[in-house]
Amino acid sequence: MSVIEVRRLKKAFKQHQVLKGIDLDVDEGEIVVIIGASGSGKTTLLRCLNFLEKADEGSYRLDGLSTDLKHVTKKQITAFRLKTAMVFQTYGLFLNKTAQENIMEGLVVARKVPKKEAAETAKSVLTQVGLGDRLNARPYQLSGGEQQRVGIARALALNPEVILFDEPTSALDPEKVNEILDLIRDVVSCGKTAILVTHEMEFAYDVADKVIFIDNGEIVEQGTPQQVLGDPQQERTQQFLARFMLGKQPEYFL
Amino acid sequence: MSFDLEFALEVFLKAITKVPLTLGVAFSSLLIGAVFGLFIALLRFYKVPGFGLFFRWFVTVFKGTPMVMLISITYLLVVYNFDSVAQSLGLSITFKDVGKTWIGVGALAFISSIAFSEAFRGALAAVSKCQYEAAYSVGETRIQALIHVILPQALPVSIPMSCNIAIGITKGVSILYLVGIIEILYASLQAASRTYQFLEAYVVAALIYWGLSIIIEQLFGFAERRFGRKVRDITA
Structure with a gap:
């Protein structure tokens, strides 16, 4: 049973048509990885799913909520957002709050969870991501990797239907990338529905249940990682993956 | 020409008694101005239909009007019209009951609300887009995000500008002497x-205003250190 169903989603910035009618289905517990070149529209698609960008038209269903994107109301947008959580490329931690408060914020303010309960939740998710001893640290006192851990913990604590990851490792140094990818693997592999936009092909190959390749605002190819990454059928996909393929099978070329 | 120190001291002792009034007028107009200024800034920042454009022109017009004129015009309008308006509203109060001081407060509040609106608008823009998006992404509404995330970050940013405004308005109280409010x-x-020793009078008044400015600057400096701390180093 699919938890997300998007049909004919379109989005334009002024004259530029960024998404040209996207259909997307995500099953419960499925991990979907969206790949594609910069400017292909993959991040915009992700942001349309929690209305950080407002799509122009199309229909969208998310776990019992459904709407016509052209006529979506503010109330509906908030309702949709309460069922999603996002992990940002630049972490997006609330700079005026401690690590613990960052996590409590969405629970206490948006979901009306009692403060005490939210504090407990925050403590336990921070421990889960390995920051149990940094509850009172403020974002500027944390390294990039640690900030992203808090970002992931914040998304987890909200217990959403789906977690959206927007290039979660693009701002990190190479050493930290694997650390964060391991953490993401841990948190999503226990049955969480997740949609990731990433340039980490190895990771996509390992973790994804489904890989979607977007180019120029359209889904060019989708399927299992083995299909899309291992044996792409479309020329555009092959071109995009050329470098990755080289890395994957060096023995053929040596 | 000589500077009569003894006389200057005499003037000082008289003028210093008006410090509480000056500060009272400045403080109340700043307080009113900050509230309205924030309101205008938000309407403009979120481009609220109608209001956004209206206040853009409103601010442009009044920013370009010299303070002296705004105060004089406000005063004259009130003097000419207060009694008849009050009467037509069925109120039994007259201009004399209200007092000139409140006209001064009103005029300065108006001027400071324009200045504050610009300071706050700049501060709102200084908060990165990601902070707004993060707040929305955890399910907060625009108002919740504003109260819990945006304003706590924006207001400290506006402290240095607000300090300028506070000193400007305090000095502006001196213009109210034009409409007969007895300030410093x-x-x-x-x-x-009585003795035509105006040089001494001006110097003494200037010294008192100078002292007030220093005190205000120190207070804001303290606020900046106190409230700026939580978000410091964010740009690094």
Whole structure:
């Protein structure tokens, strides 16, 4: 049973048509990885799913909520957002709050969870991501990797239907990338529905249940990682993956 | 020409008694101005239909009007029209019951709300887009995000600008002598008019205003250190 169903989603910035009618289905517990070149529209698609960008038209269903994107109301947008959580490329931690408060914020303010309960939740998710001893640290006192851990913990604590990851490792140094990818693997592999936009092909190959390749605002190819990454059928996909393929099978070329 | 120190001291002792009034007028107009200024800034920042454009022109017009004129015009409008308007509203109060001081407060509040609106608008823009998006992404509404995330970050940013405004408005109180409100400058000149020793009077008034400015600057400096701390180093 699919938890997300998007049909004919379109989005334009002024004259530029960024998404040209996207259909997307995500099953419960499925991990979907969206790949594609910069400017292909993959991040915009992700942001349309929690209305950080407002799509122009199309229909969208998310776990019992459904709407016509052209006529979506503010109330509906908030309702949709309460069922999603996002992990940002630049972490997006609330700079005026401690690590613990960052996590409590969405629970206490948006979901009306009692403060005490939210504090407990925050403590336990921070421990889960390995920051149990940094509850009172403020974002500027944390390294990039640690900030992203808090970002992931914040998304987890909200217990959403789906977690959206927007290039979660693009701002990190190479050493930290694997650390964060391991953490993401841990948190999503226990049955969480997740949609990731990433340039980490190895990771996509390992973790994804489904890989979607977007180019120029359209889904060019989708399927299992083995299909899309291992044996792409479309020329555009092959071109995009050329470098990755080289890395994957060096023995053929040596 | 000589500077009569003894006389200057005499003027000083008279003028200093008007410090509480000056500060009272400045403080109340700043408080009113900050509230309205924030309101205008938000309407413009979120481009609220109608209001956004209206206040853009509103601010442009009044930013370009010299303070002296705004105060004089406000005063004259109130003097000419207060009694008849009050009467037509069925109120039994007259201009004399209200007092000139409140006209001064009103005019300065108006001026400071324009200045504050610009300071706050800049501060709102200084908060990165990601902070707004993060707040929305955890399910907060625009108002919740504003109260819990945006304003706590924006207001500290506006402290240095607000300090400028506070000092500007405090000095602006001296213009109110034009409409006969007896503040520091008026009191000094009054004392001098008997002997025509105006140089002493102006210098004394200037020194008192200078002292007030230093105190205000120190207070804001303290606020900046206190409230700026939580978000410091964010740009690194």
